[in-house]
Amino acid sequence: MHGHQTISSGELAAQGGTTSAQVRKDLSFFGSFGKRGLGYSVSALSSSLREILGLGRQWNVVIVGAGKIGAALAQYEGFRDRGFKVVGVYDEDPARVGGTLDGVVVRDQRELESDIMKLKPHIALIAVPAEAAQTLVDRVVKAGVRAILNFAPTPLTVPEKVTLRSVNMALELEILSYALVNAGE
Amino acid sequence: MHGHQTISSGELAAQGGTTSAQVRKDLSFFGSFGKRGLGYSVSALSSSLREILGLGRQWNVVIVGAGKIGAALAQYEGFRDRGFKVVGVYDEDPARVGGTLDGVVVRDQRELESDIMKLKPHIALIAVPAEAAQTLVDRVVKAGVRAILNFAPTPLTVPEKVTLRSVNMALELEILSYALVNAGE
């Protein structure tokens, strides 16, 4: 941020909107990265965290559903920049299959299982309507995917060995709605 | 779900992936909605919660940034279905200004302040590049918006009276990355 070589827990806390003690406790979970009296070396901390988070390497991603949000995700530079590479996009709509999104061709969802066996993607993004989401999750899990990020606004279940996270934007708006109704109390 | 008239805390918990005690404690924060021995009336609970969350009414939303994610959000039916209406979309790119997204015309970001004063939207969605996000947040706050949902992967600050929530998809992927690296330990 300032081009400093080193940064203190207090400065990190200010940037992240938390407290210095919190930053130190969190980092101490992984080990001791700081130097007393000085703080943390920005470059050493950054590379240690990248290592710990598994960001040194490339992760391959498939996107299921090439609609509005699926297309936006497929073309999102923020993923590529961070080492997440879209290796496949799938849809059931013949009008979308065969189209191209940021260099990746949209393929028929019937190819999903065989492609996953072949490409061995690490992560699947689920961007289909809520009604179809569980079915697609079951299919990618069966084909071997162990990490899923879901955008459909519906609860999903996965086996224990699979990590599932969900982004629920409508819920976010409902939380804002509640905050607005209860503002100034 | 089953067409039941009534539902127990245990069934709600199973659906939401939590525990029955948790459901009852959470609901008790707002009042007593259940009948002992029977559970909760689905319709009464649903309308009470809609009331409490402020979902009876329509909330007007402006979207700042008509790029890939902004366009997807502008056309997202899930928002309209839940009473969130997109009343304006803004961009700085002349190639996008004047275009139409789901019936809403994209307007020049220079009109942002005057439009907000006029339309009085309740919520702003920020879908511009990270570098521009804080500036746009400051502008919509100054113009009177009290609730913001941010999609740019950057920390933002707002005055205390304003509610800010952020959706950080790259962070979600990093969490999955960490889970994959530490799988089976």
Added chain:
DNA sequence: GCGGGCTTGTGAATGATTTCACAAGGTAAC
């Protein structure tokens, strides 16, 4: 090499959240 000034790493204290457990109250069958 020594002392002053900073900042880490971490136990202990405090605060928040979740889980437990059960009395109170309701249903329904007979």
Added chain:
DNA sequence: GTTACCTTGTGAAATCATTCACAAGCCCGC
């Protein structure tokens, strides 16, 4: 009406998370 059975609502206990506070360690100037 009585009994057998459920489920809520909620204090108390247990767990989890944050904040406090400070000894230990490191840098730097002298």
